[in-house]
Amino acid sequence: MVHRIKHCPNVECAGLARDGSIAEFVESLEECVDCGTRLVAGPGEIDPEIGLEFNELKTVFIAANATEGHVVAGTIEAEGIPVYIKGEMLLGGVGELPTLDVQVEVQVPVERAERARELAMRFEGRLREE
Numbered sequence: 094m095v096h097r098i099k100h101c102p103n104v105e106c107a108g109l110a111r112d113g114s115i116a117e118f119v120e121s122l123e124e125c126v127d128c129g130t131r132l133v134a135g136p137g138e139i140d141p142e143i144g145l146e147f148n149e150l151k152t153v154f155i156a157a158n159a160t161e162g163h164v165v166a167g168t169i170e171a172e173g174i175p176v177y178i179k180g181e182m183l184l185g186g187v188g189e190l191p192t193l194d195v196q197v198e199v200q201v202p203v204e205r206a207e208r209a210r211e212l213a214m215r216f217e218g219r220l221r222e223e
Contacts, residue, residue, distance in 0.1 A: 099132035101125035110175040110202050111150060128175075150177055150200040154213035162197040169212050174205045 101108065101116045108116040108127035116125055118132055125132060153169070156162035159181045166176040179198040201209040 099134055101130050102133045103128050103130040105175045107175045107177050111177045149203045151203045151206040152198040152200050153206055153210040154199040156197040159197050162199055165199050165213050165216050168216055169209045174201050174209050176201055
């Protein structure tokens, strides 16, 4: 059985930001698991005009919980900055882990960190006002 490959064409995909490579999937999937973009047939290729200028992520916000992390991530993504939420998958295994040791971090490509941090600080300021 030959499997055909599909790839995510979104240049701002969180998977691309996190992994530094274009995400490829088996033909049975229709959408990218990282960003929800409709997949395109064939292997992913790096456009020489765009290239990959980043592969390092920087933490711009440490959330109190996964919900807060997703709200901040959504605020940052709305500005067109790809986001990765680090640590949220650990919450499923908390059963025997001390919950205070699980940290949820909002991360972005290093070159977009300054703007993302500004957006996260605005969110944090709104929390203090309430």
